[in-house]
Amino acid sequence: xxxxxxxxxxxxxxxxxxxxxxxxxxxxxxxxxxxxxxxxxxxxxxxxxxxxxxxxxxxxxxxxxxxxxxxxxxxxxxxxxxxxxxxxxxxxxxxxxxxxxxxxxxxxxxxxxxxxxxxxxxxxxxxxxxxxxxxxxxxxxxxxxxxxxxxxxxxxxxxxxxxxxxxxxxxxxxxxxxxxxxxxxxxxxxxxxxxxxxxxxxxxxxxxxxxxxxxxxxxxxxxxxxxxxxxxxxxxxxxxxxxxxxxxxxxxxxxxxxxxxxxxxxxxxxxxxxxxxxxxxxxxxxxxxxxxxxxxxxxxxxxxxxxxxxxxxxxxxxxxxxxxxxxxxxxxxxxxxxxxxxxxxxxxxxxxxxxxxxxxxxxxxxxxxxxxxxxxxxxxxxxxxxxxxxxxxxxxxxxxxxxxx
Amino acid sequence: xxxxxxxxxxxxxxxxxxxxxxxxxxxxxxxxxxxxxxxxxxxxxxxxxxxxxxxxxxxxxxxxxxxxxxxxxxxxxxxxxxxxxxxxxxxxxxxxxxxxxxxxxxxxxxxxxxxxxxxxxxxxxxxxxxxxxxxxxxxxxxxxxxxxxxxxxxxxxxxxxxxxxxxxxxxxxxxxxxxxxxxxxxxxxxxxxxxxxxxxxxxxxxxxxxxxxxxxxxxxxxxxxxxxxxxxxxxxxxxxxxxxxxxxxxxxxxxxxx
Numbered sequence: 001x002x003x004x005x006x007x008x009x010x011x012x013x014x015x016x017x018x019x020x021x022x023x024x025x026x027x028x029x030x031x032x033x034x035x036x037x038x039x040x041x042x043x044x045x046x047x048x049x050x051x052x053x054x055x056x057x058x059x060x061x062x063x064x065x066x067x068x069x070x071x072x073x074x075x076x077x078x079x080x081x082x083x084x085x086x087x088x089x090x091x092x093x094x095x096x097x098x099x100x101x102x103x104x105x106x107x108x109x110x111x112x113x114x115x116x117x118x119x120x121x122x123x124x125x126x127x128x129x130x131x132x133x134x135x136x137x138x139x140x141x142x143x144x145x146x147x148x149x150x151x152x153x154x155x156x157x158x159x160x161x162x163x164x165x166x167x168x169x170x171x172x173x174x175x176x177x178x179x180x181x182x183x184x185x186x187x188x189x190x191x192x193x194x195x196x197x198x199x200x201x202x203x204x205x206x207x208x209x210x211x212x213x214x215x216x217x218x219x220x221x222x223x224x225x226x227x228x229x230x231x232x233x234x235x236x237x238x239x240x241x242x243x244x245x246x247x248x249x250x251x252x253x254x255x256x257x258x259x260x261x262x263x264x265x266x267x268x269x270x271x272x273x274x275x276x277x278x279x280x281x282x283x284x285x286x287x288x289x290x291x292x293x294x295x296x297x298x299x300x301x302x303x304x305x306x307x308x309x310x311x312x313x314x315x316x317x318x319x320x321x322x323x324x325x326x327x328x329x330x331x332x333x334x335x336x337x338x339x340x341x342x343x344x345x346x347x348x349x350x351x352x353x354x355x356x357x358x359x360x361x362x363x364x365x366x367x368x369x370x371x372x373x374x375x376x377x378x379x380x381x382x383x384x385x386x387x388x389x390x391x392x393x394x395x396x397x398x399x400x401x402x403x404x405x
Numbered sequence: 406x407x408x409x410x411x412x413x414x415x416x417x418x419x420x421x422x423x424x425x426x427x428x429x430x431x432x433x434x435x436x437x438x439x440x441x442x443x444x445x446x447x448x449x450x451x452x453x454x455x456x457x458x459x460x461x462x463x464x465x466x467x468x469x470x471x472x473x474x475x476x477x478x479x480x481x482x483x484x485x486x487x488x489x490x491x492x493x494x495x496x497x498x499x500x501x502x503x504x505x506x507x508x509x510x511x512x513x514x515x516x517x518x519x520x521x522x523x524x525x526x527x528x529x530x531x532x533x534x535x536x537x538x539x540x541x542x543x544x545x546x547x548x549x550x551x552x553x554x555x556x557x558x559x560x561x562x563x564x565x566x567x568x569x570x571x572x573x574x575x576x577x578x579x580x581x582x583x584x585x586x587x588x589x590x591x592x593x594x595x596x597x598x599x600x601x602x603x604x605x606x607x608x609x610x611x612x613x614x615x616x617x618x619x620x621x622x623x624x625x626x627x628x629x630x631x632x633x634x635x636x637x638x639x640x641x642x643x644x645x646x647x648x649x650x651x652x653x654x655x656x657x658x659x660x661x662x663x
Contacts, residue, residue, distance in 0.1 A: 006521045018509055226505035230567070233471055233499045234522040235491035399472045400419065 003236040007244025024213035028206035029259030036267030058093040063120040065098035077166040117152040119144040138171045147183040196362040201333040210256045215305025216318035238396035257298040285367045296381035297354045303388035310395045347376035409445040414477030437463040439629045452620035453609040460629040461609035469499040498572030508552035512562045523570040537565040577608045613646045627657045
């Protein structure tokens, strides 16, 4: 254990105090933030732009009237919406149509037919419950829109962001403890679908580029410099050497992955083209799922990178093995866009399951339904990482790989 | 009293398909060392002499336990080294004149790091470091990154770090290869100092003058086989060492005596 710690600390010093290495580790996170923020600025303008919403447009809102007595006493959410539109868009207007709770299903069809932009369903006795002091029970508001409509998508994100300013003790789109999809669109090509394709592709590319930056150096670099022989001459077990390196690189990659994750999270409001808080775009459950997926995937990438680094005789050779792997990963990031991979069988395919899980977390509103899929993916990541560590340690004992090739 | 003995060690290496194609041969293994036996004593410098590719480095790597022989045994104080391999590795220092340092760290950090891997206490590390750094004139540069040191200083640092565990057995592959004349003199002097400290010293070289200057006993290796071994004076008798070597070399090659 003492030897593992010595090697672990040396590797940390190696990576955390060298500017080139620091750049390789943390730039991807910063790049994710910048690229996604910029992408949000340009891409959302193509999908849900205020700039493309015609001037003098009247937003058509249909809402349940169980909390209001007449149009003049509109709920706070709509007052805030009116104020926002009056201040920022000036020429646009709002039109409210009130319905009873029994008519909700009928008006969902009207949303799909683009007769209205957003349907707002307030929970029964909303007014009494939301302002009741000391009540711990949260009151639900459901928003429905058609994601294929630019105007509707914009109004939906605007209303979502205004919810936090209007109420405190509420939930969104929660029905019987499960989240329900706000997007009623039957068309595939929606903004969220595009993002579910772009985010895994860019995120995985950047995470793997971290692995490409640090792993070849770790073992193949030692071989190339000739320092590995000195290490193998010391009275330590070769498995200790492998574990010391793997644990250090995993921690290093985790910090790098965390920065990438934070970069992704903080760029989401820009990416979704809204001022909404992150919590509205992604629920806490989605965050935890994404974090768990990214961490275990990173460990898998690092152990794979180390195995290749151990096998290769030079940094260049290790790099040449890792680059095609990255290409394979990038291709796999495109597959869920063409094939429906929600069947749990796909979760058993290593690497491909990372992309499909990320895709599901982004697109699926009912997160509980994807827990088994994610559990299989995370388990596969951990099992394969363990297997790769075992193979790396075996390679350390193979003198043909360590010295003679 | 420490004693190291190798008995009938043989080592062959697999030849890759690419190497077979390049050499236009169907042989898939090459014998690098065949039936090599020798014993090494304290306070003596033992030299392995041979041309490049003769098997000297393979022999040293096997003796240092860096690679394993296909057959044969190595005994340190009458115990098979693989019965207590970590104990044996603590006692051995394997050196080469090739640079083997991570440029990013300082000599001070690298020395401490390697000493920790050898299981030395902080006090032992400090004492060994002071002694070796002073001996090789490294002290003034101990906190400079290795990347920023001169080639000569890097070589001295490499040497000092290879000896950080104050080994009883010192195995030195081509001790002066690539060193400048000042560093070469330093290394030669230091090997003679270590001999006085009763260390077991084994060196390999293809330079006759190194053997003549430093070694008490010599073995000549040609094509993986030991063809001659003995006290330097016995081996040379009335001839020079290079004459003895080339007689054997051309005989091995099937040429007339030169």
